[in-house]
Amino acid sequence: MGDAKALLILHGKQALNEEVREGVRQQRERGWELAVRVTWEAGDARRLVLEALDAGYPTLIAGGGDGTLREVAEALLLSRADARLALLPLGSANDFARAAGIPLEPLEALALLNEPARPVDVGEMNGQPFVNMATGGFGSKVTASTSEELKRMLGGGAYLLTGLSRFAEIQSARGHFRGPGFEWQGEFLALGIGNGRQAGGGQLLCPQATINDGLLDVCIVPAPADTVGTLGTLLSGGLLGVEAVSVSARVAWLEVEAPESININLDGEPFSGEHLRFDVRPGALRMHLPANSPLLRRPENGG
Known part of the structure; x- marks a missing residue:
């Protein structure tokens, strides 16, 4: 050994x-x-x-x-x-x-x-790496403002409690999103760019993401008339809830242009910008993961 x-x-x-x-x-x-x-x-x-x-x-x-x-x-x-x-x-x-x-x-x-170490992708935003997920909008604000004491007491549930207590502060952001075969623009409440699947204490923003497919999963939650109801669905989690209120895509890169700076959280690290470029570095790291990890894409032939 x-x-x-x-x-x-x-x-x-x-x-x-x-x-x-x-x-x-x-x-x-x-x-x-x-x-x-x-x-x-x-x-x-x-x-x-x-x-x-x-x-x-x-x-x-x-x-x-x-x-x-x-x-x-x-x-x-x-x-x-x-x-x-x-x-x-x-x-x-x-x-x-x-x-x-x-x-x-x-x-x-x-x-x-x-377990054998397996090649996994790494996401990047303007050259800054993230292993799990980049989040933006109100969800990112909730993550950043949840106190360490509350997280120690409630774990992932602390993010939900913080979000529920801050509905009065909800503000949407505006952005123009463009990637290979994908384009969307408008106001949004929350944004997830997933190498992994979840952030903010269990919010499954990109429930189908895998970390060895050379792609990033995109989840955009538009700002609708029923803001409180939509954000409640998002914060309560669940695959069907997210899919019901979001715009999604799977891309090799994504560019975001915004009239005002968007707050972004990269695996817990805060950043902001009006011009954001997301890329993926395929197989950039080798990680020890469970052989049956849900985040690992299986070969098409099952071998």
Whole structure:
């Protein structure tokens, strides 16, 4: 097991997590050389990735939520190293992990290190990478304004509660969307550009997305007369609810032009702009995922 060597980059808030400690201990008993480094401040994840690569670690583990996964993935992409990536989901919502079928229990998640790493796509917005999803509009505002304390108490349900409490602040945005074989313009309440399927604590904005098809799934929720009813359908989740109120497409790239800056959330990181270009980098990362992960597209012949 000469390749059974990994470094866990652990979000600082999880440093005293006893389940993580026990999971690491048992993974070591299974024969893995597993080192742990803890983040303290902004920029630590990138520094730790570079240090791990210099030390010869072939596998890196992002221990945290979607934001931590994005940070570690971004550092890996910038390094252009061929290291593998795994996720130990420790966030409040764990949207990517839930959609990918990654266990939330630390020991079970670490067991995926024994699964072969598979090529997965990475999305980009104006050159900024995201592994899971880019969201915009009111849904993005809800994600950004939900307090850490509420997320700790309610998990993904915190986003729904925040959204319900802020109906009075609902404002639509306007944009012109264009991609291969797709064009739409108008006012919208929410936007999802999915490499993964869900964001904001379980909002299935792109329920059919896969992360190895070389494409991005687009979900636009237009601003109708019944704004409150439409947003309630969106926030309550569910495949049929989203499909009933949204415009959808699957594209290799998407350009968005807006008269005013649109707020965008990339896996928890806020950005904004009037001119947005979304692209996909096929197979840019190799990730340890369950063999039957719903996010993996199967070959057409079933082989």
